Amino acid sequence: MKKGNLIFAGVFSALAIFIMYFAMQLPKARNGVPGPGYWPILISVVMLVAAITVGIKAFTTKDDTPLVLGASDHIRVYIAMGLLIVYLLGMYYIGFGIATFVMLYGFITWFGKYTWFFRALMAFAITAVVYSVFVYVLKVPFRFGILF
Amino acid sequence: MIVEAFRLVFEPSVLLFIVLGVASGICIGCLPGLTTTMGVALVLPLTFGMDATHSILLLIGVYVGAVYGGSIAAILLNTPGTPASAATALDGYKMASKGEAGRALGISTSSSFIGGMISCVYLILISPILAKFALKFSAPEFFMLAVFGLCIISSISGKSMMKGLISGALGILLATIGIDSITGSMRFTFNNMNLFSGINFIPVMIGLFAMSQAFIGVEEMKQKTVVARAITHVFPKRSDWGMIVKSGFVYGTMGTLIGCIPGVGADIASFIAYGQAKSFSKHPELFGTGLPEAIAAPEAANNGVTGGALIPMLTLGVPGDAVAAIMIGALMVQGLQPGPLLFQNNGPIVYALFIGCFIANICMFVLGLNSVRLFAKVLSVPKSILVPTIFLLCFVGSYALNNSIFDVAVMLFFGIVGYFLQKTEVSSSPVILGLILGPMAESNFRRALLMSKGDYSTFISTGISITFFVLIIISLALPLFQKKFLKRQI
Numbered sequence: 001m002k003k004g005n006l007i008f009a010g011v012f013s014a015l016a017i018f019i020m021y022f023a024m025q026l027p028k029a030r031n032g033v034p035g036p037g038y039w040p041i042l043i044s045v046v047m048l049v050a051a052i053t054v055g056i057k058a059f060t061t062k063d064d065t066p067l068v069l070g071a072s073d074h075i076r077v078y079i080a081m082g083l084l085i086v087y088l089l090g091m092y093y094i095g096f097g098i099a100t101f102v103m104l105y106g107f108i109t110w111f112g113k114y115t116w117f118f119r120a121l122m123a124f125a126i127t128a129v130v131y132s133v134f135v136y137v138l139k140v141p142f143r144f145g146i147l148f
Numbered sequence: 149m150i151v152e153a154f155r156l157v158f159e160p161s162v163l164l165f166i167v168l169g170v171a172s173g174i175c176i177g178c179l180p181g182l183t184t185t186m187g188v189a190l191v192l193p194l195t196f197g198m199d200a201t202h203s204i205l206l207l208i209g210v211y212v213g214a215v216y217g218g219s220i221a222a223i224l225l226n227t228p229g230t231p232a233s234a235a236t237a238l239d240g241y242k243m244a245s246k247g248e249a250g251r252a253l254g255i256s257t258s259s260s261f262i263g264g265m266i267s268c269v270y271l272i273l274i275s276p277i278l279a280k281f282a283l284k285f286s287a288p289e290f291f292m293l294a295v296f297g298l299c300i301i302s303s304i305s306g307k308s309m310m311k312g313l314i315s316g317a318l319g320i321l322l323a324t325i326g327i328d329s330i331t332g333s334m335r336f337t338f339n340n341m342n343l344f345s346g347i348n349f350i351p352v353m354i355g356l357f358a359m360s361q362a363f364i365g366v367e368e369m370k371q372k373t374v375v376a377r378a379i380t381h382v383f384p385k386r387s388d389w390g391m392i393v394k395s396g397f398v399y400g401t402m403g404t405l406i407g408c409i410p411g412v413g414a415d416i417a418s419f420i421a422y423g424q425a426k427s428f429s430k431h432p433e434l435f436g437t438g439l440p441e442a443i444a445a446p447e448a449a450n451n452g453v454t455g456g457a458l459i460p461m462l463t464l465g466v467p468g469d470a471v472a473a474i475m476i477g478a479l480m481v482q483g484l485q486p487g488p489l490l491f492q493n494n495g496p497i498v499y500a501l502f503i504g505c506f507i508a509n510i511c512m513f514v515l516g517l518n519s520v521r522l523f524a525k526v527l528s529v530p531k532s533i534l535v536p537t538i539f540l541l542c543f544v545g546s547y548a549l550n551n552s553i554f555d556v557a558v559m560l561f562f563g564i565v566g567y568f569l570q571k572t573e574v575s576s577s578p579v580i581l582g583l584i585l586g587p588m589a590e591s592n593f594r595r596a597l598l599m600s601k602g603d604y605s606t607f608i609s610t611g612i613s614i615t616f617f618v619l620i621i622i623s624l625a626l627p628l629f630q631k632k633f634l635k636r637q638i
Contacts, residue, residue, distance in 0.1 A: 004572045012314050019321055019336070026333055032602015036328035036335055039590045040321060047317035050310045057310070069571060073367045080366045081564055084539060088560060091543070092553050104536050111369055112532030126537055130544055138197045140548045 002058050004067030009055030016048035083107075095145025100127045153499030156201045157507065165202050166504060169209020170511040176210065177217020178526045179534070180227040181365050184214035184414070185357045185470040185577075190538070192350065192474055193545030200482040200497050205504040207478055208454075211471050212264060212508040215414055215450050216516060219256040220523055223443075224249060224379075232414035232453075235422040235446035242438030254384040255392060255440050256447045257516035262396025263448030264509035267404040267455025272502050274408075275491075278463040282488035287596035288606050292616035294589035297410045297466040298582060300623035309624070311574045319582020320589070322347050329587075330594055342554040349583040350477050351546040351559040356576040357470065358545075359563025362538040364570065369531055379521050388440055395425070395444035403449035407456020410581070413469040414450035421449030455505060461486055462498060465588065470577040473584055481549075 019040055026037030068074070083106065090099035104123035108114065114122075134140040156162065169191070176187030191210050195203035218230030223240035236256060243252035285293065298316050325336045326346030337343040384392060399421040406417040425445035426435045435442050457468025458475070465487035467473035476486050484494055491498055515523075546559035566576050600606035608614050 001573070008311070008314075008572045008574070012318075015318075022336060026335060027331060033598045034594055036331050036333040039593065040324045040335065043317050043320045043324075043586075047314055047321070050313040050317070053310045054308070054314070067571065073370070076369065077363050077366045077567065080363065081567075084560060087539075088543070088553075088556060091556075100540060104540065107536035107539070108532055111366075111535065112530060114532075122533055126533075126540065130540055133194075134544055134548060138194065138548065140196075140544075141551060142547075144553065 001065050001067050002061070004069075005054055005058035009051045009058065012051040013048055013055070016044040016051060019044045020048075080107075092144050093146065095147040096142040097127060097131060097148040099145070100130070149495045150499055152496040153503055156496060156500040157205070157503045159201075162201055162205055162504075163507065165206040166209045166507050167511050167515075169206040170213035170508055170515060173210035173213020173215075174217035174220070174512070174515060174523050175213075175526045177214035177229045177233075178220045178523050179529065180221050180225065180229055181361065181368065181531075182229070182538075183357070183361060184211060184218070184230050184232065185474065186361045186538075187214045188471050188474045189354050189357045190541050190545060192354075192478055193541075193548040195478055196481060196548055200479070200484055200494075201500050201504075203478055203482055204475065204497070204501055205508070207475055208501065208504055209508045209511065211475075212451070212454050212505070212512050213515075215454055216257065216260040216264075216447075216512050217523065218450075219260065219443075219447055220253065220520065221527060223252045223256060224524060225527065230414075232418055232450040233446070234415060235418040236443055238422070238436055239438050239440075239442035242436070243440070243443070246438055248438070250379045250381040251384070251388070251440070252438075252443055253379060253520050254382045254517065255388060255443045257382070257513060257520070258384050258389075258392045259396050259399075259444040259447040260451040260516070261509055261513035262393060263400030263403055264451040264454055264512065265506065266397060266400030266448075267407065267452040268502065268505045268509060269455075270401070270404045271455040271458055271505060275459055275463050275498075275502075278459065279488040279491040282464055285488070285612065287592040287599060288609065289612045289616065291589055291592035291596055292607060292613045292620070293464060293466060294585045294592065296616050296620050296623065297460075297585050298578070298589065299620050300410050300626070307573050311572075312578050315569070315574050315576065316578035316582040319579040319584075320586035321582075322352065322579070323349075323583045323586035324590070329591060342552070347558060347583075348549060348555060349580060350481070350549050351555040352562045352583060353474055353477065353580050354542050354546050355559040355562030355564075356566035356569075356579060357474075358538060359542045359559060360566025360570060360576065362535050362542065363563065363567040365531055365535040365538070369535070379524060382517055382520055391441050392444050395441060396448045399425070399445045399448035400452040403452020404456035404459075406449070407453035407468050408459050410460055410466050410468055413457075413577075414453040417453045418446035418450040421445040451509075458501075458505070462490060462501070463488060467581060467584060470580060473577070473580045476584055 023037035023040040027035045029035045029038060087099055087103040101123050104126055105119055108119045108122055135142060173187060176182045177184060188207055188210050191207060195206055214230060215232050218228055218233030219236045219240065221227055221229035222233040222237035223244050226237050226241035228234040228237050240252045240256065325343055327344060328335055402421055403417045406420065422442060422445055425441055426432045429435065429441065457472040460466045460468050461472040461476060467476055479486050484490060542559060543556055546555045547553065549555055569576055596606050608617050
């Protein structure tokens with residue numbers, strides 16, 4: 001976890017500095033009343049101090065449980081994340097129905113061992129139920145994409 | 149007011165929603181990997197079109213059901229359905245291995261019921277008094293209360309207090325995005341119109357609690373689940389009832405009190421109860437071998453937390469745990485602001501919620517004893533279908549809030565962030581609580597300074613704020629003792 005904690009500390013230290021920089025551009029305090037930048041700076045300082053503490057602690061302690069993020073199980077998660085980004089774009093540009101059917105069919109094929117008919121049936125049924133509940137019962141309009 | 153509350157709750161559709169909520173909660177809780185928070189976050193988007201009573205009682209049903217449902221997987225699979233039932237697995241699975249799965253499930257159901265009912269009684273007794281007291285609060289007290297809530301949550305909810313603080317600070321900073329309510333200045337919007345009104349915490353919540361958990365499901369996709377064993381004689385024997393009632397009262401009370409403390413969830417309560425039951429037992433050496441009281445104590449305590457967590461949420465606007473934070477979101481979507489004024493302005497809804505909690509616990513008891521075999525079948529739902537369905541529900545749920553694709557992108561982003569936070573052992577709860585408590589803390593901080601003309605001593609000028617100041621110090625010192633205490637308990 002040592003490596004993980006160092007990355008964690010580095011990311012959040014950078015974020016705190018980034019926020020402090022932008023918060024300093026905001027209007028200053030007037031008549032002792034803090035301006036809009038005061039609060040974010042205060043919180044960023046807390047974040048920075050905490051991140052540095054995590055970093056120092058990571059340096060000084062033994063690495064007992066190494067952080068593994070490159071095993072095949074993790075790579076499967078990263079691919080799933082990427083596919084979901086593609087699904088988001090597909091949903092926006094193509095349409096909810098088609099993109100969702102393809103996404104479900106793809107994931108069920110990838111994760112399970114079923115016949116093509118069962119996969120298609122499940123993908124269609126889930127898409128139809130979710131679409132019907134949200135569009136007809138909850139009146140959520142899915143108005144995007146060039147197709148359905 | 150009470151008559152109006154009864155009228156609201158005893159509408160057939162509301163009762164149906166409570167039953168549906170409890171049943172779906174039990175199913176969600178049953179499934180290892182689906183947490184209570186995830187379940188409530190997934191159901192939340194379905195409530196956007198409902199009125200306040202239907203909405204909040206459906207969520208309470210899910211909450212009560214899911215906390216109990218976790219014990220089914222804990223007993224039958226030795227894999228807790230939710231973290232709250234991890235302590236139950238220690239003896240529950242051992243009992244099931246001896247062929248007493250039905251008895252263990254019966255004890256868990258009955259103790260959960262008594263613990264839940266006790267917590268409802270405390271909820272009704274304490275909430276109005278606390279709300280009345282909170283009416284005395286002004287800006288400095290509310291600021292100190294928000295800081296106290298944030299400190300205790302950050303210090304308790306994860307393995308490392310510093311990581312908890314970072315997580316809480318991230319939530320507070322996210323809440324600063326948008327137009328500043330006092331000066332009207334744009335903060336961190338980078339000329340993006342979607343950010344002008346700030347980041348809505350509901351997509352963030354769905355991302356952090358549901359989507360990230362679904363990614364964990366993808367990671368554990370190859371792990372096999374053992375099929376549930378035979379379940380017989382679920383209704384507890386006469387000889388077990390004495391122990392169940394006693395444990396229900398004692399550990400239900402303990403769970404309620406623990407639940408009142410912001411950030412201390414059902415998982416911690418159940419382990420503390422397990423530890424206490426062990427230390428009071430005549431046979432502590434038998435704990436871990438399949439003792440009935442070792443199931444009754446944690447189950448009564450974790451369901452006791454359900455009512456306890458609602459006390460600070462309803463009276464002070466400070467969520468007792470992550471689920472209560474989602475309920476704050478549900479109330480805000482309905483135009484209701486949790487806090488002391490909720491009791492004055494929306495009394496019937498608050499009392500309807502109290503009555504609904506009782507009904508949800510009764511439903512859980514009835515469904516648990518009669519349909520546990522049916523719920524156990526949920527354990528065999530394949531992950532290969534469940535996980536893609538959760539993906540879809542996260543997308544649709546976050547879109548449904550404002551019909552905005554930007555919210556879906558926010559949800560996906562925080563789903564990815566939440567996954568990496570889990571990998572680095574950082575709790576996501578402080579992010580959400582920071583998002584909720586951040587605006588409360590900031591606005592009261594600046595208002596207090598405006599009223600005192602920049603005098604910072606205003607924050608320790610009254611007895612209430614000094615008390616909160618002391619509590620903040622204690623909450624920051626608490627993690628030093630917490631680990632030692634929990635280790636000794638187990």
